[in-house]
Amino acid sequence: MKRALHLLLTLTMLVAVLAACSSGTNKNGPSGSASPSSASGGEAAATEPPKKVELKVFMSFPRFKDQFERYFAQFKEKQLAEKNIDVTIQLEMPNADQAKQILQSRLSSGDAPDLYTLHANDIPTYYDAGYVADLTGQPFVAKLYEAVTETVKYDGKVAALPLESLSWGYLYNKTIFKEQGLTPPQTLDEMKAVTEKLQAAGVKPFLLAFQESWIPQLMMALSLGGTVSSSHPDWIQKMNEGSASYADVRSVFDIIDIIMANGTDKPFETGNEAGSAEFANGKAAMWVQGPWNAETILKVNPEMDFGVAPLPVSSNPEDAMINLATSTSLALSPTSKNKDVALDLLNYILDDKDSSALFEELKFNPIATVHQYEVFPWVNEASSYVSQGKAYLDLKLPNGVTDETAKLLQSYYIKDVTQDDIIAALDKVWQTAVKSN
Structure with a gap:
């Protein structure tokens, strides 16, 4: 009798352990790669602290500081929920008159931001100097209108993500x-x-x-x-x-x-x-x-x-x-120490779900197939010419x-x-x- 009871208890405990293991869920990030939870089960994921990453982002239009801070906050939530990465974004937005000089000084001194804005016309100069990474294979490229894509190409490569396409x-x-x-x-x-x-x-x-x-x-x-x-x-x-x-x-x-x-x-x-x-x-x-x-x-x-x-x-x-013209564009530094997260943020700028609201709020022209919003009267007027x-x-x-x-x-x-x-x-x-x- 005691042996039978002991066997029953052992089986009960084994079933409980198996049930606990099978209750863990494996979540995949946007790229389809397994999240940290898939390696050790849901219980381990629940206690695993998020990876901390800091990104330095340099942008030349301080008038849009509030809009980008809100958008970046959405990105941070997305990274934490989907990839268990706690992202801190150090956003630098100097006056437009000073931005180019500050940026060039940072780049030449080896203190490059992870992501930074530049005028599309300046892409050849920065690319030849080794300050711009090739973004040709990134997901956002397939979403761009063809004419807009051409404005950020250099030497056959897509060198930046366009932000402002202007008439x-x-x-x-x-x-x-x-x-x-x-x-x-x-x-x-x-x-x-x-x-x-x-x-x-x-x-x-x-x-x-x-x-x-x-x-x-x-x-x-x-x-x-x-x-x-x-x-x-x-x-x-x-x-x-x-x-x-x-x-x-x-x-x-x-x-x-x-x-x-x-x-x-x-x-x-x-x-x-x-x-x-x-x-x-x-x-x-x-x-x-x-x-x-x-x-x-x-x-x-x-x-x-x-x-x-x-x-x-x-x-x-x-x-x-x-x-x-395409003026302000967003480039990735080849020396970024957190390139994967920086690329996630870059691609999030043309997110299928959230990008339209950002571009509409900024009063920018649509530049990609994911942009579904009504353009403004002055856009139609310029387009008529x-x-x-x-x-x-x-x-x-x-x-x-x-x-x-x-x-x-x-x-x-x-x-x-x-x-x-x-x-x-x-x-x-x-x-x-x-x-x-």
Whole structure:
């Protein structure tokens, strides 16, 4: 009897142990690899502490700090739940004027962030320097629109994840234009007539916000883009060969002079945030600024009705064209010590479920098949010019040219430099950049 009872107890305990083992669940992460729990059963997983990982993320648009912090918080929850990884994200968002210099210093000193933003036009320079990892095989690539993918390719490889795909020109206040019976001008003479009518009505034609140098350089970006694309299609090639000069496109200053002569007062006391607020409140009818500022503007005045129009550069209305570009993109450092988690975060930017809400909140254009949201009126307006063939691809200038342009245009406004000074300086910077490659 005792032996039978002992055998029964032994069998009961064995069944209990087997039942406990079989109750553990094996969860797979997004990649299909087994989670830590699969190796030792559910009971071990319940007590296993999460792996701690820190990511350094460097982004150049501080105006979107809140949005990205919230999105990254969602990623952290996802990593903990699906992979038992406790991620800490050190997010650095310096002022746009300082970001490029800070980033280059970090990269050259060996203190590279895991992920960082850069302009798509700068990809060749950073890739050749060994600062950009090849992302060709990553899941997000298959989701991108083909035309957008091409803007972040270099040497046949996808080198970054695009964030801002843009169709842009200058911004204009539709309410003011309607009140004054105006339509967006397509020639220099039409722009002069518009500024005269606005001035007569007591309305400042242009908002000037020169406290941050990247804003005034947008005038040159649009005027040069329209001029080169319409009248000097081989100018960049000739500049790279050393057989051309900014003197060949001196007419870029015609529209810049009109803008500067018809702008708001004290521009060096106004930066991007203050400029957005002033534009939102109707202080000026136009602003040479991109639709990437939509979120900041609408935060101040959610009811503001603004549009996007091409900047006139000549007497020919066909020369006024929309700029098509991918600007801010997200790259991975090849030296990242937590590359797998960094790649998870990179791919999460185009997450099938969560990405649309992020891009809609940022007021960015859709760039991928996973983006299912209604675009904004200014996007449709810019796209209407594109559909008419009035658009060009963003010019790719050598490294350093845009930064030098920014500083020179600030000096040009206060008459510290002349057009000839700017031409000589930009020619020199261009040739120095070409020779260093």
